[in-house]
Amino acid sequence: MANKPQTVTKSRAAYTRNHFAALRAFVQRIPASTITRLYFSEDEDGNDATPAWVEAFLRRMQAELVELALEHGSSVLADHLKSSAKAHGSARLTAVTLKMVEQAALLAVAKPEPTQGVGMWFRPLVARRLKDAGVQTLAELVDFCNRRGGSWWRAVPRIGPGRAQHIVSWLRHHERDLGAYVASDVILDDPFRAPxxxxxxxxxxxxxxxxxxxxxxxxxxxxxxxxxxxxxxxxxxxxxxxxxxxxxxxxxxxxxxxxxxxxxxxxxxxxxxxxxxxxxxxxxxxxxxxxxxxxxxxxxxxxxxxxxxxxxxxxxxxxxxxxxxxxxxxxxxxxxxxxxxxxxxxxxxxxxxxxVSDPLIVEREDLLRVDRALPPSLWQRIRAYIDTQCDRDDGAYWRSVRVALLLSGDSGLRREELVNARREAMSPTNYGDGQETVWQLSIVGKRNKQRTVPVSPATIAALTAHWRDRGLEFDTAKEGPLLSTLFVPRTAHGQKKYADGTALAYHVDGINKMIAWAMKRLIAEMSTELSVDEIKLLAGTSPHAFRHTFGTHAAAEDVPLDVVQRILGHASLQTTSVYVQAEKLRMLREAATFYRRPKSEPA
Structure with a gap:
């Protein structure tokens, strides 16, 4: 009967797995500052634990566990603890005796509850990373795992598959206490090794x-x-x-x-x-x-x-x-x-x-597919038509489209750069021609290289209108994604995701869908103004085509190639020189038109 669980009527603190791990370290003379960093996170008010408080807490915990061991442990353990207390004033524990005390004091361990914070049961570093991912309680952690499946840990920075496996195993061990069950498909086998x-x-x-x-x-x-x-x-x-x-x-x-x-x-x-x-x-x-x-x-x-x-x-x-x-x-x-x-x-x-040397490569002048760029006349007509749609009261989505197209077509942003562009990275400059203020945008692009690009006045006007659709003033705003979703999905997940009202940037797939939506409507609504070739071009237009549009138009207007290179973020000037081929393409198109003209009979 001595080692069987019994009800303890005395009021005691509830000790978690972290507390026992901390006490083991304390018994082994690990400094209190190190124990604090490893095992104690902030409290419910966000206050960090201090080494002095941790040391006092562990001494109190040790005393209470010893008292439980004296009440419910074996007679041999009780005699040993009493002798130690008589000799030293209080029972001194070794790693071995602490383990025996823990086994006798299992009733002091709290059972996890779904509403408890993750910081009660996981180390501070792990708890902090879970909280950064929006997971505050154990119930939210189970739901997070079930929604994302076996790869849930990829959404939590610096939580690898090994640590994730321990977390899921612990959740499954305490499913009855939590009243929540980890789905069977949350399997965390090595992603590089099948069963x-x-x-x-x-x-x-x-x-x-x-x-x-x-x-x-x-x-x-x-x-x-x-x-x-x-x-x-x-x-x-x-x-x-x-x-x-x-x-x-x-x-x-x-x-x-x-x-x-x-x-x-x-x-x-x-x-x-x-x-x-x-x-x-x-x-x-x-x-x-x-x-x-x-x-x-x-x-x-x-x-x-x-x-x-x-x-x-x-x-x-x-x-x-x-x-x-x-x-x-x-x-x-x-x-x-x-x-x-x-x-x-x-x-x-x-x-x-x-x-081994690298294979030889034949440099192709049309490698960047500059033929996908929109001709200047078509680009201007599209912009004019989109402006008319943006002037409508129900033109909020068109105003989002306009921002996306101008950031790509006037500043040469890639799709990934577009969704990551933020207001705090933008500022007006005094480097213009004295007549127009030029804005600049700092972005991190391909190969994790940061660069600064100019932003056109038309883009600033488009951003101002788009931010007003979001209930914000672009000029006075300090932070936030330049382009943000305007409509909250009706699904439960969507409602929860947008519950705090935080502006969320588009995903790159959302940009693809946006451009596809816009191109279909341009083709349908401007059909009488478009040639067959222009319709074909728009039907195959992707977000990247507007970056090519900027490059070809800038080169055709004699903007220095090194300037175009810096704006586009090309590693080599040779890559940027491809845009000069836009003039060659225009020449070939004009020649083809000339060849199709009817020829007059010779006199």
């Missing part, structure tokens, strides 16, 4: 192809004893090549686009290595890498197939057998970078790709 039942084993002589997460390699291909393995201890815990590859890809877990691209390249190379060369990845030499570079020019038919689900047996590494020279060069550079990382962490002894 055992779905793995495909490849051995020497096998020609089976499977995506990276379903791949299992026989011992002779695993790379456990690869000839290029580093002789010293590695900085990563990798038994074989698959572990090493997954460790490298995990490095890009917070960059989904980069992760997809690198996974594709390493996956292709690994499959080629084990099925074509019959070698582990860690045994490949420079001549193997040269052979793969040749392979990229014309992948073998068994590596190529139409797009299919990664769980399908029809999946193939390549969707086409005709890789562009740019794609070939990207593959080589991606693999060289991956192997360099494996060398840096001392998994590999050397980088065979360092001895």
């Amino acid at each position: 055992e039942a779905d793995l495909v084993t490849i051995d020497t002589g096998s020609h089976i192809l499977a995506p990276l997460e379903r791949l299992d390699l026989a011992n002779e291909l695993a790379g456990t004893n690869g000839v290029n393995r580093h002789s010293s201890f590695s900085y990563i815990r990798a038994r074989h090549d698959l572990d090493a590859v997954r460790a490298y890809l995990h490095h890009y877990r917070d960059q989904p686009k980069t992760l997809r691209a690198y996974t594709k390249e390493i996956e292709r190379f690994l499959l080629w290595s084990v099925t074509v060369r019959s070698k582990p990845l860690s045994s490949l030499l420079a001549d193997d890498c040269e052979a793969y570079k040749d392979f990229l020019r014309a992948p073998s038919p068994d590596f190529v197939g139409p797009r299919a689900s990664r769980v399908s047996g029809r999946w193939r590494p390549f969707a086409t057998a005709e890789l562009s020279s740019e794609s070939q060069r990207y593959a080589v550079r991606a693999l060289r970078a991956a192997f360099a990382w494996l060398v840096n962490v001392r998994y590999l002894a050397g980088n065979p790709w360092s001895a």
